[in-house]
Amino acid sequence: MLWGDEVEYLVVTYSKDDPRVLLSLRQADILKALANDESLSIDGGCVPDLQHVGNPHAKKQLPVFHPEFGRFMLEATPGKPWGIDFKELLNVEPDMKLRRCIAKDHMLQNEYPITLTTFPRLGSPGVFTDPYYPVSGPKLRSQFVPDEIANPHIRFPTLAANIRSRRGRKVQVNVPVFRDEKTPWPWKDPTVNYDMHQWPEDDDVRNGAAPDNFIHMDAMAFGMGSCCLQITFQAKNITEGRQMYDQLSPLGPVMLALTAATPIYKGFLADTDVRWNQISKAVDDRTPEELGEKPLKNDRWRIPKSRYASNSTYISTDPRLRPEYLDPNLVIDQEIKQQLLDGGMDDRLATHFAHLFIRDPIVIFNEDLQELDLSKTDHFENIQSTNWQHMRFKPPPADNSIGWRVEFRPMEIQITDFENAAFAVFIVLITRAILSFGLNFYIPIVKVDENMETAHARDAVLDRKFWFRRNPFPVRPSRAVQGSRPASGASTPNGGVSRPPTPPTPTGPVEDEYRLMSVNEVINGTAYARSSSTTTVGDGDEDEEEFPGLIPLVESYLDSVNVDVVTRCELATYLDLIRKRASGELWTTAKWIRHFVATHPKYERDSVVTEEITKDLVGAVIIIGGDDASQQGVEDNGIKDENSNKKRKGDGGHSVLEGVPDLGRLLGRFIRR
Amino acid sequence: MVKLILSTGNIVSGGPSIIRKPGAYRSNLELTNSLRSNFLAAQQDYAEEIPESNGSGLSDDSTDFLRDGSEPALAPVSAWTEQEGDVIYVPRIDWSTAGLQEEPSQYDITVKLFFLPTAPISDRAQYAKEALDLVLKELQVPEVGLLIVSFPGMSFEGDCEWEADRVNASQGNDEDEIATWLAIEDLHRRGLVKNLGIAEFGTEKLARFLKKVQIRPTANQINIKNCCNVPPPLIKLAKDQGIELLVHTDTTDILSHGTLRGLLGPGLQGAGVLADPEDDTSEGLKGDLTPQWVVKYTAVVRDRGVIENKGYFASAGLTTN
Numbered sequence: 001m002l003w004g005d006e007v008e009y010l011v012v013t014y015s016k017d018d019p020r021v022l023l024s025l026r027q028a029d030i031l032k033a034l035a036n037d038e039s040l041s042i043d044g045g046c047v048p049d050l051q052h053v054g055n056p057h058a059k060k061q062l063p064v065f066h067p068e069f070g071r072f073m074l075e076a077t078p079g080k081p082w083g084i085d086f087k088e089l090l091n092v093e094p095d096m097k098l099r100r101c102i103a104k105d106h107m108l109q110n111e112y113p114i115t116l117t118t119f120p121r122l123g124s125p126g127v128f129t130d131p132y133y134p135v136s137g138p139k140l141r142s143q144f145v146p147d148e149i150a151n152p153h154i155r156f157p158t159l160a161a162n163i164r165s166r167r168g169r170k171v172q173v174n175v176p177v178f179r180d181e182k183t184p185w186p187w188k189d190p191t192v193n194y195d196m197h198q199w200p201e202d203d204d205v206r207n208g209a210a211p212d213n214f215i216h217m218d219a220m221a222f223g224m225g226s227c228c229l230q231i232t233f234q235a236k237n238i239t240e241g242r243q244m245y246d247q248l249s250p251l252g253p254v255m256l257a258l259t260a261a262t263p264i265y266k267g268f269l270a271d272t273d274v275r276w277n278q279i280s281k282a283v284d285d286r287t288p289e290e291l292g293e294k295p296l297k298n299d300r301w302r303i304p305k306s307r308y309a310s311n312s313t314y315i316s317t318d319p320r321l322r323p324e325y326l327d328p329n330l331v332i333d334q335e336i337k338q339q340l341l342d343g344g345m346d347d348r349l350a351t352h353f354a355h356l357f358i359r360d361p362i363v364i365f366n367e368d369l370q371e372l373d374l375s376k377t378d379h380f381e382n383i384q385s386t387n388w389q390h391m392r393f394k395p396p397p398a399d400n401s402i403g404w405r406v407e408f409r410p411m412e413i414q415i416t417d418f419e420n421a422a423f424a425v426f427i428v429l430i431t432r433a434i435l436s437f438g439l440n441f442y443i444p445i446v447k448v449d450e451n452m453e454t455a456h457a458r459d460a461v462l463d464r465k466f467w468f469r470r471n472p473f474p475v476r477p478s479r480a481v482q483g484s485r486p487a488s489g490a491s492t493p494n495g496g497v498s499r500p501p502t503p504p505t506p507t508g509p510v511e512d513e514y515r516l517m518s519v520n521e522v523i524n525g526t527a528y529a530r531s532s533s534t535t536t537v538g539d540g541d542e543d544e545e546e547f548p549g550l551i552p553l554v555e556s557y558l559d560s561v562n563v564d565v566v567t568r569c570e571l572a573t574y575l576d577l578i579r580k581r582a583s584g585e586l587w588t589t590a591k592w593i594r595h596f597v598a599t600h601p602k603y604e605r606d607s608v609v610t611e612e613i614t615k616d617l618v619g620a621v622i623i624i625g626g627d628d629a630s631q632q633g634v635e636d637n638g639i640k641d642e643n644s645n646k647k648r649k650g651d652g653g654h655s656v657l658e659g660v661p662d663l664g665r666l667l668g669r670f671i672r673r
Numbered sequence: 674m675v676k677l678i679l680s681t682g683n684i685v686s687g688g689p690s691i692i693r694k695p696g697a698y699r700s701n702l703e704l705t706n707s708l709r710s711n712f713l714a715a716q717q718d719y720a721e722e723i724p725e726s727n728g729s730g731l732s733d734d735s736t737d738f739l740r741d742g743s744e745p746a747l748a749p750v751s752a753w754t755e756q757e758g759d760v761i762y763v764p765r766i767d768w769s770t771a772g773l774q775e776e777p778s779q780y781d782i783t784v785k786l787f788f789l790p791t792a793p794i795s796d797r798a799q800y801a802k803e804a805l806d807l808v809l810k811e812l813q814v815p816e817v818g819l820l821i822v823s824f825p826g827m828s829f830e831g832d833c834e835w836e837a838d839r840v841n842a843s844q845g846n847d848e849d850e851i852a853t854w855l856a857i858e859d860l861h862r863r864g865l866v867k868n869l870g871i872a873e874f875g876t877e878k879l880a881r882f883l884k885k886v887q888i889r890p891t892a893n894q895i896n897i898k899n900c901c902n903v904p905p906p907l908i909k910l911a912k913d914q915g916i917e918l919l920v921h922t923d924t925t926d927i928l929s930h931g932t933l934r935g936l937l938g939p940g941l942q943g944a945g946v947l948a949d950p951e952d953d954t955s956e957g958l959k960g961d962l963t964p965q966w967v968v969k970y971t972a973v974v975r976d977r978g979v980i981e982n983k984g985y986f987a988s989a990g991l992t993t994n
Contacts (some may be wrong), residue, residue: 001977084978236977436980438686441904476710479767548692556692559922560685560980561973562783562819562892564894565908567899568920 002081002234004403005061005424007096008227008413009074009103009113012403013130020611021618022112022130023119025148027257030074033106034065035262045102062097065549065658067269069159070225072129072152074103074113081234082428089428100417100625112622115413115420117226117262122149123217124267125191140198141170142219143192144266149628155363159386160220162362163285163328170201172209173217173281177460178269186212191266197379201651215265223308226262226275226414229420232394232425233406239317241404241434242349245393246316247434248427250441250468252390252410253310253451254522257460259423260414261589269597269607272456273590276390280306281376283388285362291334300358301331303619307359308388310452314445315352315393320474324510325444333357339580357388392453414589415625418670423573429571430550433557438474443467443514459591462584465516470545472553507527517547523582524551531585551582573670580668592666595618599661624667675958676965677762677850677937677946678807679987680795682709682714685980689724699896701863704985707859708823710732710938715764721746733874749956750946750957761958763946772813773972773981780972782817784808785872787927787967790825792990794849798856800988804968805865807986812972817844821870821894822857824850826948827925829873829895837897838904840876851885858888870894876906883914928964937962960993 011024035047045062052667061079068075076099080090103113121128123144137147139157141164148155164170177187187598192210196202201218210216235241261272284306289299296302305312313330314321328436330351337354341347361382368378377398384392392407408427414420433439447467454464521529526546558568580586587595596604600613657663681704684691690706755765773780786804788797808817827845829837838897860866870892872880883889894915903918911918937946939955948957965988972982 083978086978395772436685437691437975439880474686476687476714479715486684548689552692557980560691560971560983561978562781562919565895565918565920566678572901 001084001236002251003084003226003428004077004081004232004544005096005420006075006077006230006232007093007099007417007420008068008229009076009100009116010070010105010116010227011072011074012112012119012368012622013108013110014112014615015110018110018125019615021072021615022128023122024064024107024130025071025075025533026111027067027071027151028107030106030111031067032101034102039103040579042100044436063095063102063652065099065103067151067153069151069156071149072119073225076100084428084432086561086563086571089425090567090570092424093417096525098419102664104626108222109188112626114618114621115415115417115625116618116621117228117412117589118222120609121266121616122225123191123219123222124611127609133340136198138198139200140164140221141201142221143202143205145219145221149219149225152182158363163220163283164362165360166285166287168287169286170204170209170218171220171223171282171284171533172204172279173219174209174211174214175217175224175265176271177213177215178263178271178607180269180605180607181214183383183607185309187214187607188212188346189214192216193476193516199304203509213354214270214605215270217266217278217282220282222265222274226279228275228409229259229410229413229423231424233407233408233428233431234402235404235406241393241406242316243318244406244431245313245391246321246430247439247441248406248408249311249314249391249445250443250448250451251430252408253448253455254468255408255423255427256390256410256412256452257413257455257464257466257519257577258523258588259410259414260455260459260461260591261414261593263458263590263594264597264609267609269594269609271458273458273460273588274295274456276452277456279388279495280308283308283361283386284486285391300333303331303358305331309384310449311389311391312355312449313348313352313446314442315348317346317348318440319439321348321442322507322510325442327445330355331358341521352393359383359387372633412589414600414619416667418667419589419626421575422577424573425574426554426578429554429557433550433553436557436560437553439472440474441469443469444510447562454600459588460595461519461582461588465513465518466522468517468522468547470515470547471513472548475636479657492545515544520582520584521547521549523550523551524579527584532585577668577670586668587662587665588668592662593617595662623657623660624663645659674759675960675991675993677962677989678760679708679763679936679985679989679992680766680807681711681986683982684942685983691983696939697742699922699924699930701924704927704969704987705932705936707985709942709944710971712764713747713754714935716747716944718755719764720746726982730755737877738854750944754946756933758879763944764778766811767968768810773804775974775981777812777816778816779974779976780818781815782812782814783819783821783973784817785821785823785921785923785969785970786967787823787923787925787966788825788853789834789928790926791930792855792965793961797853798859800857800966801853801860803988804966804986808968808970809865811984811986812970814843814980816865816867817970818866818884819868819870820857820860820893821872821892822925823872823894823925824853825926827873829875829897835904838875838877840858841873842877844873845878847878847885850882854886855883858886862889869890870919872921872923874909876904879907879910879914879916889914890916892917892919894919896923922968926969930964933962933964933987952959958991960991963990963992965990984992 013024031047040062043060043062044194047065063076063079066075078095089471097532100113110503118568133146133148135142135144135146139161140148147157152158179185189210192205224664232243235244256274256276262275263270263273286303287299289292289296290303292302312327332351332354340350340353375398390410391408394407411423451466453468482587518529525548528549531592565583581588596617597609599615599618602612603609678825684707687707690710691703755762786801795799829841857869861869868891869888871890872894874893879893893911895918935942937944939945939949939957946958948959949955967985967987969985971980973980
């Protein structure tokens with residue numbers, strides 16, 4: 001089994017002389033610098049978009065960098081996929097640190113790669129990019145961001161323009177504003193300009209695109225400019241891939257709430273904690289007919305969700321998948337489904353792909369339409385890669401080099417590589433526990449949708465409950481089911497050495513199979529949640545059966561395999577971080593950011609995150625997330641903690657961490673790693 | 674003497690008995706819970722195919738009181754256990770479903786053999802052979818990758834691991850352990866076991882042990898509450914000698930006489946295999962029961978990190994007076 005992680009960065013410019021922290025738009029130059037660094041390519045590092053390949057014979061396999069939608073973003077992946085060897089899991093964090101270090105080394109001295117989901121003042125009035133460009137360009141037609149915010153490669157501005165054009169107006173990304181003591185109410189987004197007349201789309205806000213009490217945004221960059229942490233797993237075969245897709249699906253909303261890191265948009269505190277719905281709205285290309293605003297005339301369906309949304313169906317051949325779990329209102333393209341069935345695909349998988357294919361392609365290159373090349377899967381990938389669901393089921397590429405894969409996409413990026421490695425490794429271990437113990441997390445898919453909405457609430461990790469399956473264990477295979485008495489000596493119907501198949505779950509009412517649980521209960525188990533609860537929702541009513549908890553399941557898995565002392569110790573710190581985030585002993589990134597803003601001396605309790613607060617916040621994030629090398633740079637640029645005269649801790653740059661408020665609430669005992 | 678072979682079947686697919694309880698750092702709960710649930714499962718499964726009027730067995734009536742509508746019918750002991758010569762299998766084992774799904778070379782197979790304080794040391798060579806034979810038969814493999822031997826009376830416990838390491842030096846019995854090791858080395862020489870390992874050896878004890886054995890262990894399992902506090906001398910010794918320090922959560926004396934009686938006895942928690950010693954009229958096996966050994970086996974698909982099969986066998990001698 002191979003797997004990989006993807007980490008995305010914002011690139012900011014920061015220096016003590018500049019009162020503002022800005023997004024650097026030098027993505028292309030940074031990637032060029034990375035690609036031209038021969039010492040990197042000798043060791044396999046590369047930028048696949050600029051170079052043909054890395055050096056496959058390199059001894060070390062250095063990380064690989066990729067462009068992203070935002071011209072202020074970078075993506076980095078390991079130089080080669082990870083294996084499942086437990087010692088290899090410990091290489092993830094150093095590799096992530098190395099990526100950050102290499103990226104920083106190829107930037108200007110005042111540029112930093114940071115892992116915040118969104119830039120707090122993206123789209124705020126005034127200057128927030130370096131260099132500055134005026135807003136209201138022909139592609140995005142945004143009031144708030146310039147066209148130059150997007151990667152200039154033709155694909156990206158075209159993507160944005162085509163979404164806008166298909167939709168018939170600009171995207172509307174409205175986030176409820178957080179109402180603080182002095183927030184005017186009703187709140188009207190003061191940055192919205194109702195007097196622009198450059199483009200027809202400027203009418204949008206005059207036609208009600210910016211309702212009261214919502215932060216209003218109008219461009220793809222507000223969503224696709226978000227950074228996240230994605231994990232891709234290779235499956236043994238298609239059957240296992242389909243099983244993993246289904247079983248990880250109900251975990252998505254819980255992991256989204258647990259990794260919450262996005263409380264600020266466009267210079268205002270939002271009343272939500274995660275990025276998900278904003279990305280969803282930022283790429284929502286549905287027409288008024290598809291949205292149900294007008295009767296269907298030219299379009300074929302009403303479509304309930306954006307093309308960026310939670311999963312809409314299950315795909316496994318698992319007999320435990322009851323028809324009741326599926327959404328009876330799932331929209332599919334019947335013709336495409338029939339074509340797939342005729343070609344020999346089974347009903348469930350055909351349904352899945354026929355659902356993906358209700359979407360139009362957003363960008364097609366002319367040359368790809370000249371001739372149909374059946375040795376390539378580009379046209380399929382074009383639809384597949386613009387269906388951004390929280391899981392992605394990835395068929396093998398045309399050359400069949402890597403097999404069936406499943407991508408887990410809901411998690412938000414964390415400030416430090418320690419946290420990002422912890423969540424990545426946790427998901428890997430969960431998949432191993434699922435496959436080993438035959439775990440069953442099925443709930444009706446519409447309940448997963450509901451959970452996804454729940455995950456958005458401010459502090460959902462502590463204050464909300466999620467639908468989750470009561471009993472995750474498989475039903476014990478009965479000896480009688482084999483249809484032969486062992487003593488009789490008759491041959492079993494299975495023949496040979498294979499174990500009897502897991503019988504289907506006995507059918508009681510589906511509603512009895514799940515109940516509401518806090519994130520603490522899902523992650524740590526009912527018993528732990530009862531004893532540790534700092535949450536406001538209450539955990540595990542006395543009469544509820546106990547849920548074992550994902551971490552105890554992972555620990556039971558680790559108890560059953562040979563793990564050396566050092567490795568187990570490191571893995572324990574990862575599990576401990578996650579345990580404490582779930583129980584509330586440690587704060588989510590979102591909560592820490594909110595607290596940073598709320599306690600900033602310049603914060604006026606009016607939901608406004610000013611340039612000065614943003615500068616200090618990003619400065620703190622640079623310190624927390626930075627490796628030693630860049631911390632040195634940070635100090636050179638004047639980020640110093642107020643107590644820097646205190647005795648240094650002896651390990652170089654780490655002493656600057658003392659200047660970061662409430663870091664202990666975010667990272668607990670893990671600060672000094 | 675009659676021998677009882679207790680088995681759990683594959684417990685990774687068997688539900689909650691494999692899941693560790695909060696705060697339980699080391700315990701035998703996995704063994705006892707999975708034995709209990711496998712006994713109950715066998716009682717239910719074999720009842721399903723026996724018409725109630727047709728039952729005949731040595732303690733047929735003993736389970737009648739459980740048949741009160743809400744509870745599933747339970748098979749009589751004679752139906753869900755099986756006697757072959759002097760060996761009684763509790764429950765009976767369907768060897769036709771034994772084996773692994775992939776080629777044996779795909780697996781890391783680890784076997785941990787617990788010698789118990791209740792059994793004579795002189796029989797350990799025989800015990801090791803019996804235990805390993807059962808595992809090889811259950812997994813349908815010619816050899817296992819690692820055999821870890823757990824000797825009675827050893828522990829590595831204490832809030833302060835330095836103290837634990839010191840106390841450990843005088844635990845167990847060096848002479849007996851070396852003598853037993855000779856028999857274990859033989860399993861290696863015969864190609865049944867690739868690597869050997871031990872459990873709960875502290876710095877001093879391990880150093881003494883290494884001086885006296887021919888085939889050295891490649892792994893030493895230790896149980897420590899906070900695994901970040903391994904005593905540095907032990908880390909150094911293990912590193913110098915090429916021995917991997919592995920983590921485990923088992924108790925050393927994993928199956929006591931009392932626990933075994935509870936599992937097999939006539940009470941509500943018991944399987945009804947043993948007669949009630951207080952009641953001369955009760956059905957079931959009579960005599961003195963001696964736990965002899967316990968063996969745990971785990972087969973992990975190496976490249977995928979998936980545990981395909983894990984379970985226990987336990988053996989007890991029954992002498993009738």
